[in-house]
Each structure stands twice: as C-alpha cells, then as structure tokens.
Amino acid sequence: MEFDFSAILLGLTVLFGVVWGLDRLFLYKKRKARLDAAGDEYRDPVPVDWARSLFPVVLVVLLLRSFVAEPFRIPSGSMMPTLDVGDFILVNKFAYGLRLPAFNNKFVDLGEPKRGDVVVFRFPGYLCQDGGALVRSGDMSCNDPHAPVPSQNWIKRVIGLPGDSIEVHGAELLVNGQPVTADEVGPYLGNPQRSVDQIMLNMGATVWTEHLLRKDGSAVNHTIARMPAYNVPNSIPNDRVPSKVPAGCYLVMGDNRNDSLDSRWWGCMPEQNLAGKAFLIWMSWKGLGTGGVDFSRIGTVIH
Structure with missing residues (x-):
C-alpha cells in the first residue's frame, strides 16, 4: 500500500487545528459558562481534548520533516x-x-x-511511447502507457x-x-x-x-x-x-x-x-x- 506521509501529516494538522479552533471560537465559552453555573469542573470533550493536545505535536513534526x-x-x-x-x-x-x-x-x-x-x-515514471509521443507511465513494460505513476x-x-x-x-x-x-x-x-x-x-x-x-x-x-x-x-x-x-x-x-x-x-x-x-x-x-x-x-x- 502506498501513502504519502507528508500528506497524512498535513491532513492531521489541518483536522486537529480546525476542530480545536472552531471549538474555541463557537462552543468553548457557552460550554464553560454552563459548567461553571452547575458548579462542575471544566473539561474539554474528548475529541477537542485530543485535537488540542495533538495539534502542536503534529505541527512541529510536519514543519521539521518539510523544511529541516x-x-x-x-x-x-x-x-x-x-x-x-x-x-x-x-x-x-x-x-x-x-x-x-x-x-x-x-x-x-x-x-x-x-x-x-x-x-x-x-x-x-517510466518513459513510454503513446501515439508517437513520450509519456510518463507507472507501467515499466509500457503495455499501459497511461498507468498511474506510483x-x-x-x-x-x-x-x-x-x-x-x-x-x-x-x-x-x-x-x-x-x-x-x-x-x-x-x-x-x-x-x-x-x-x-x-x-x-x-x-x-x-x-x-x-x-x-x-x-x-x-x-x-x-x-x-x-x-x-x-x-x-x-x-x-x-x-x-x-x-x-x-x-x-x-x-x-x-x-x-x-x-x-x-x-x-x-x-x-x-x-x-x-x-x-x-x-x-x-x-x-x-x-x-x-x-x-x-x-x-x-x-x-x-x-
């Protein structure tokens, strides 16, 4: 199975950042006020807590891998x-x-x-002939000049x-x-x-x-x-x-x-x-x- 680890890190960074950011903008104040009024200890919901904790970690790894x-x-x-x-x-x-x-x-x-x-x-990709033109293909044999390049x-x-x-x-x-x-x-x-x-x-x-x-x-x-x-x-x-x-x-x-x-x-x-x-x-x-x-x-x- 092929995957792009940089793309996965970027996707996770965006996901965690969006979840954490939207919560702080639209939900955090109302939730905190409701819990304070009830006298309960404040805790972030599990998804928000995970996003808040993992966002800086994933961001630092992404920046180091991408630019250093x-x-x-x-x-x-x-x-x-x-x-x-x-x-x-x-x-x-x-x-x-x-x-x-x-x-x-x-x-x-x-x-x-x-x-x-x-x-x-x-x-x-491999160079393959396709109707007189050279194209890049993922097929080394060139039987399929349009095979996706891995x-x-x-x-x-x-x-x-x-x-x-x-x-x-x-x-x-x-x-x-x-x-x-x-x-x-x-x-x-x-x-x-x-x-x-x-x-x-x-x-x-x-x-x-x-x-x-x-x-x-x-x-x-x-x-x-x-x-x-x-x-x-x-x-x-x-x-x-x-x-x-x-x-x-x-x-x-x-x-x-x-x-x-x-x-x-x-x-x-x-x-x-x-x-x-x-x-x-x-x-x-x-x-x-x-x-x-x-x-x-x-x-x-x-x-």
Missing part, C-alpha cells in the same frame, strides 16, 4: 556500496529550496543540485545537470565529452548470508572510486560498484533518452551501476520532483542473523 530534515530508509541495493540496504538516512529538505508539504511546490529558492549530489526525489521516493546520484551532454556506454561515462575517471579499489566484500550481497559476490562485483567533476572543477570522489556479468545497462543516448539534459531536469544514476533502474531507462528527473539532499546515515540495520545493527555506518556523512 526528513528520515528515509534505503530499501534496495541500487546505491551500494555508498548506501546499503537497511541504512536509515537523513535528507536535508532546505538544500535546494523550501517546498509546500504534500504539494512539493517550491516557494523559496535556495539553490540547485550539483553534479555528484545524492538526492531523494519522487519517482517521475507515489514513491527514490534515491540516486546526480550525474547530469540541465544543458549537460551525457554519454553512457557500459561502464564508460562521459560528461560534456570528458570521460569520468575511476580507480579500482578491489573486489566487493559482503556478507553472503544477505541476498543482496550474495548477488554481488556471485557476479564478481568490484568496487571503484569514481571522480565526478563539478562545474567549479572540484571532484566528488565516491564509490561505485560494477558487475558486468549481472546486467548490461542501457546506453545514453537511446531512443527515449537524449544525450543533452533538458532544462529543469537532471540525469541521475545509482552507484551500483549494473543494478540500478535510473535515468538510463526512464530519462531525466524533473526539478519539481526533488525532495532534498541526502547527507547522513543515522542508523543501519542489516537484519536479524545477518549483522543486526551496523555501528560502523552510524554517523557516516554521505558523499
């Missing part, structure tokens, strides 16, 4: 080895501007993503900025005609008891340090995984994804390069879908019998 930091859990291995399955991360919600909760409309601009940033965003938060790394020319051919990545270099670290070392690690170990995954240059010439040095035996990813450009990144859009890829469903398949990520910038691992749970809490990852800054 929001927690997310990593559900898949597409960002390994940078982010592991079971990592709990914090996302900076004001890194790229302030947005209305639930609606995600930006009302204060505080900057834009940089090449190399790890971002959380609402999945825009409301899901995804996490990837920004590779291409608006106006950039991006080419991807297997493990080779070029940004504006310049190859992105990477140094091999060694074979991937994981826990064979975990299925996600077992796949990478069986496929001979290797770990590399990639050097992704930003516009100012500084490099974002981060780890990626390669395992060509597992999957051959789409190239860019292809019949649905051009090499030039459109305005107001970003090309994003997972650090687990051969096991990531990203812009190579569904195109650019619209700026309006941004949720924020991932910056910290605050908890890491590997599962019962396969590591439990991984204390070594707690407090890791995400690069």
Whole structure:
C-alpha cells in the first residue's frame, strides 16, 4: 500500500487545528459558562481534548520533516556500496529550496543540485511511447502507457545537470565529452548470508572510486560498484533518452551501476520532483542473523 506521509501529516494538522479552533471560537465559552453555573469542573470533550493536545505535536513534526530534515530508509541495493540496504538516512529538505508539504511546490529558492549530489526525489515514471509521443507511465513494460505513476521516493546520484551532454556506454561515462575517471579499489566484500550481497559476490562485483567533476572543477570522489556479468545497462543516448539534459531536469544514476533502474531507462528527473539532499546515515540495520545493527555506518556523512 502506498501513502504519502507528508500528506497524512498535513491532513492531521489541518483536522486537529480546525476542530480545536472552531471549538474555541463557537462552543468553548457557552460550554464553560454552563459548567461553571452547575458548579462542575471544566473539561474539554474528548475529541477537542485530543485535537488540542495533538495539534502542536503534529505541527512541529510536519514543519521539521518539510523544511529541516526528513528520515528515509534505503530499501534496495541500487546505491551500494555508498548506501546499503537497511541504512536509515537523513535528507536535508532546505538544500535546494523550501517546498509546500504534500504539494512539493517550491516557494523559496535556495539553490540547485550539483553534479555528484545524492538526492531523494519522487519517482517521475517510466518513459513510454503513446501515439508517437513520450509519456510518463507507472507501467515499466509500457503495455499501459497511461498507468498511474506510483507515489514513491527514490534515491540516486546526480550525474547530469540541465544543458549537460551525457554519454553512457557500459561502464564508460562521459560528461560534456570528458570521460569520468575511476580507480579500482578491489573486489566487493559482503556478507553472503544477505541476498543482496550474495548477488554481488556471485557476479564478481568490484568496487571503484569514481571522480565526478563539478562545474567549479572540484571532484566528488565516491564509490561505485560494477558487475558486468549481472546486467548490461542501457546506453545514453537511446531512443527515449537524449544525450543533452533538458532544462529543469537532471540525469541521475545509482552507484551500483549494473543494478540500478535510473535515468538510463526512464530519462531525466524533473526539478519539481526533488525532495532534498541526502547527507547522513543515522542508523543501519542489516537484519536479524545477518549483522543486526551496523555501528560502523552510524554517523557516516554521505558523499
């Protein structure tokens, strides 16, 4: 079942605020006068008491999640080895501007993503052909181009900025005609008891340090995984994804390069879908019998 927690928090905040506010405006004085006249101790009705007590709590949680930091859990291995399955991360919600909760409309601009940033965003949908036009669909097979796009938060790394020319051919990545270099670290070392690690170990995954240059010439040095035996990813450009990144859009890829469903398949990520910038691992749970809490990852800054 899919749900938007921000929308639920917003709805509860409005509900509790309306119940409490209307009661204080129209019912409180008459009720209090009646009870005082009868010599009874004043008490709010149960619904009003709940609304009065929960409204400030829910409001504070909504404001913190919407404008300061929001927690997310990593559900898949597409960002390994940078982010592991079971990592709990914090996302900076004001890194790229302030947005209305639930609606995600930006009302204060505080900057834009940089090449190399790890971002959380609402999945825009798969690119599908519909009568000669490309449309966004929730159906990966594109059998139903008009299938609703699920409301899901995804996490990837920004590779291409608006106006950039991006080419991807297997493990080779070029940004504006310049190859992105990477140094091999060694074979991937994981826990064979975990299925996600077992796949990478069986496929001979290797770990590399990639050097992704930003516009100012500084490099974002981060780890990626390669395992060509597992999957051959789409190239860019292809019949649905051009090499030039459109305005107001970003090309994003997972650090687990051969096991990531990203812009190579569904195109650019619209700026309006941004949720924020991932910056910290605050908890890491590997599962019962396969590591439990991984204390070594707690407090890791995400690069």
